[in-house]
């Protein structure tokens with residue numbers, strides 16, 4: 001068995017390009033991306049973590065400089081990882097709104113894009129506590145539904161792989177995702 005591939009019976013899969021997690025807030029992009037990277041033995045990068053490390057907490061950025069400024073920091077954090085002739089095979093988790101940037105959309109063309117899809121019921125409990133997401137601060141359920149509906153077609157259009165995250169824990173989702181990634185990479189190479 002190869003090192004770093006611990007789900008029982010998981011296919012031996014070595015990604016050749018970045019794997020990028022997209023989808024609405026609280027579907028699990030950050031935790032599933034981190035676990036996927038750990039299992040595959042890849043570097044994990046989260047665009048929000050990069051922004052926070054350099055510029056401080058997201059609610060403070062929104063309050064002090066506005067959403068537009070946050071989007072500029074976000075596009076830059078993502079370009080730093082992906083804007084290269086042959087970007088490194090890492091796992092990159094984006095914030096839910098990052099895919100609205102046209103430059104980011106173009107950079108995703110050279111990556112494998114994983115859309116984590118969920119209905120409101122799966123995330124309801126996760127978004128109704130205070131989670132530090134400024135766009136969910138007023139009426140989290142209504143705001144989540146509205147943003148998920150508006151952004152849904154963009155996620156679907158950009159996705160190479162769509163994974164429904166309902167009713168499964170993180171290790172189960174990662175195991176399923178590795179099978180999908182391996183199948184996708186076999187198709188690409190055939």
Ligand SMILES: Nc1ncnc2c1ncn2[C@@H]1O[C@H](COP(=O)(O)OP(=O)(O)O)[C@@H](O)[C@H]1O
Nearest residue numbers: 024025026027028029030031032126168169170
């Ligand atoms: N499949 C899952 N089962 C249980 N809890 C989950 C699952 N996926 C994510 N979570 C939890 O939901 C919350 C949001 O996950 P997170 O990865 O931050 O989402 P995102 O990055 O998409 O906003 C976290 O507390 C995380 O531990």
Ligand SMILES: O=C(O)C1=C[C@@H](OP(=O)(O)O)[C@@H](O)[C@H](O)C1
Nearest residue numbers: 024025026048095096097133134
């Ligand atoms: O959907 C959005 O616009 C946002 C999602 C957040 O990331 P997660 O999707 O990881 O929660 C974070 O980038 C910010 O609060 C804005």
Ligand SMILES: [Mg+2]
Nearest residue numbers: 029030048095
């Ligand atoms: Mg996240």
